[in-house]
Amino acid sequence: MPIQKNRYEMAKRIKDLPPYLFASIDRMKQEAIQKGVDIINLGVGDPDLPTPPAIVRRLQSAAGESKNHQYPSYEGLLKFRQAVARWYQRRFGVNLDPVSEVLTLIGSKEGIGHFPLAFLNPGDIALIPNPGYPVYHAGTLFAGGQSHFMPLLRENGFLPDLSRIPKGVLKKAKVLFLNYPNNPTSATADGSFFEQVVAFAKRNRLIVCHDAAYSEIFFDGHRPMSFLEVKGAKEIGIEFHSLSKTFNMTGWRIGFAVGNHKILGGLGKIKSNLDSGVFQAVQEAGIEAMESGDHLAEEIRKTYQERRDLMVSGLKRIGLEVEFPKATFYLWVAVPRGYHSAQFTALLLSKTGIVTTPGKGFGDSGEGYIRMALTVKRERLAEALRRMEQVL
Ligand code: PLP
Numbered sequence: 001m002p003i004q005k006n007r008y009e010m011a012k013r014i015k016d017l018p019p020y021l022f023a024s025i026d027r028m029k030q031e032a033i034q035k036g037v038d039i040i041n042l043g044v045g046d047p048d049l050p051t052p053p054a055i056v057r058r059l060q061s062a063a064g065e066s067k068n069h070q071y072p073s074y075e076g077l078l079k080f081r082q083a084v085a086r087w088y089q090r091r092f093g094v095n096l097d098p099v100s101e102v103l104t105l106i107g108s109k110e111g112i113g114h115f116p117l118a119f120l121n122p123g124d125i126a127l128i129p130n131p132g133y134p135v136y137h138a139g140t141l142f143a144g145g146q147s148h149f150m151p152l153l154r155e156n157g158f159l160p161d162l163s164r165i166p167k168g169v170l171k172k173a174k175v176l177f178l179n180y181p182n183n184p185t186s187a188t189a190d191g192s193f194f195e196q197v198v199a200f201a202k203r204n205r206l207i208v209c210h211d212a213a214y215s216e217i218f219f220d221g222h223r224p225m226s227f228l229e230v231k232g233a234k235e236i237g238i239e240f241h242s243l244s245k246t247f248n249m250t251g252w253r254i255g256f257a258v259g260n261h262k263i264l265g266g267l268g269k270i271k272s273n274l275d276s277g278v279f280q281a282v283q284e285a286g287i288e289a290m291e292s293g294d295h296l297a298e299e300i301r302k303t304y305q306e307r308r309d310l311m312v313s314g315l316k317r318i319g320l321e322v323e324f325p326k327a328t329f330y331l332w333v334a335v336p337r338g339y340h341s342a343q344f345t346a347l348l349l350s351k352t353g354i355v356t357t358p359g360k361g362f363g364d365s366g367e368g369y370i371r372m373a374l375t376v377k378r379e380r381l382a383e384a385l386r387r388m389e390q391v392l
Contacts, residue, residue: 013142018134028346029355040384042372043355045183045330047248049303052296055247058288062281072277075268076104076256080283083290084241084256092226094234100261101234103268106278108213108242108255111267113139114274116175118266119207120145125173129160131184131359131366133211136177148173151365158187158332162200170204179211181224181327184362184371188222188326194230201236207263208237213255216246216297218327219305228259238263245329246297247289254278254286304329307374307381314385318392329374332359336392341370352387 025043032039050056062068075081081098088096096102105111112135116126122144128136130149137147148169150160165173178197180189201208210227218224227239238259244250257264271277278286289296308324311331315322321334333356335344341358348354348370357373359366374381 013144016141017138025345025355025357025361028349032349032353037353039353039355040376040380040387041355042374042376042384043357044375045245045373046250046375047245047300047329048375048377049248049300051248051252052289052293052299054292054296055249055285055289059252059281059285062284065281068280068284072280072283074272074275074277076102076277077280077283077287080104080287080290081256083287084258087290088226088228088258092229094226094228096258097261101258101264103257103264103271104278104283105240105255105257105271106275107244107250107253108211108240108257109135110253110275111240111255111257111271112136112177112209112211113142114270115209115267116140116143116145118270119174119263123172124175125169126175126177127160127165127169127173127206128177129179129182130364131362131369132177133179133183134362136209136211140175145174146172149363149365152182152185152187153365158182158185159189159193162196173204173206176201176206176208177211178208178227179213181212181214181218181325183214183328184330184357184359184366184369185332186323186325186328186330188218188224191225191230194225194227194233197227198230198232198236202232206236208233210237210239212239213242214245214328215241217301217304217329219301219308219324220326222326224327234260236260238267243286243289246300247293248300249289252282252285254282304374307378310378311372311374311381311385314381315388318385318389320392331372331374332369333372335359335368335370341367345370347391348388351391352384354384354387 081102084102085096085098116139120143124145125148126140128147140147152158215224238257242255312324341360345356345358357371359369
């Protein structure tokens with residue numbers, strides 16, 4: 001009897017994944033490009049601006065040093081972690097021990113994706129915002145965990161209503177993922193919400209993973225706070241940060257997690273077995289960004305704020321429902337009556353060549369919205385508005 005098995009059958013954890021959010025948009029986009037359409041891509045949150053030259057120069061000089069050519073340590077150079085701790089103190093007034101309370105990541109996606117492997121056993125539950133960044137759910141599935149989705153609704157300011165999570169779910173829940181400033185809704189959270197979260201996590205013995213990847217993309221002086229600023233937060237949680245959006249460094253792959261040393265220790269154990277850290281020359285450039293980059297981040301914010309003002313005013317003029325976000329470079333635009341989010345995205349692409357992301361791609365509770373990323377130049381945003389004005 002030949003052995004009955006399919007060599008190419010993928011593992012259940014992969015088959016269980018929802019379709020990758022951008023795959024179908026990419027397909028539609030490619031088709032439009034082949035037809036010669038002049039595409040305006042507001043679909044992906046990848047900054048169009050270059051990394052500031054001072055950061056690039058630091059990489060260039062560090063890349064020439066042979067000591068940086070060997071394996072880095074998985075937890076990151078101590079001097080990078082010290083730079084992070086100093087930045088944290090300066091920006092949030094929170095003290096961190098660079099040795100035990102800071103962990104360097106190969107981009108925050110890496111840390112978020114690996115995190116559930118450290119703390120979820122099969123059957124354990126992770127509480128996940130919906131709509132939300134897809135990696136919280138993917139990481140949970142890969143660890144054999146289950147996701148319980150918390151709807152982020154407009155009437156609650158796109159904050160989860162923790163009181164609606166069933167008792168039975170809370171019994172099995174171990175991890176609570178949060179993300180403010182939020183992708184995709186661009187909502188922000190304040191201290192009183194975070195205080196509620198700390199009390200809730202203590203009561204229900206949860207680990208809080210707060211994803212603050214957009215903490216430095218804020219407007220009108222509304223500086224988002226760190227979750228760790230709240231009393232007791234460091235006992236129960238960690239916070240993910242990224243240099244990707246703050247300094248236009250998405251391609252460099254550097255971020256960090258900070259907070260409770262036992263929780264970071266678990267993530268560190270996974271990392272020490274799976275990866276070999278961030279190229280040290282990139283960490284040197286990261287030090288440049290953390291130590292001397294405040295004015296660079298300010299310039300970048302200014303650019304997004306101008307784009308936000310142009311685009312939100314224009315969309316309102318056209319009659320679309322959208323708020324001026326306090327943070328992130330996303331607009332969460334309500335879909336006009338009579339459309340689903342995917343239909344409206346398809347309409348915009350076919351009639352105007354504008355690529356957007358359907359809210360439903362971020363989870364069922366994202367239905368009724370599309371997300372626009374302000375990662376193209378002002379002239380192109382103005383052109384997008386012109387085209388929409390003609391069609392809508
Ligand atoms: N968290 C959120 C909410 C994001 O939107 C992203 C990227 O789009 C990330 C984390 C990951 O960023 P990076 O891995 O570049 O640090």
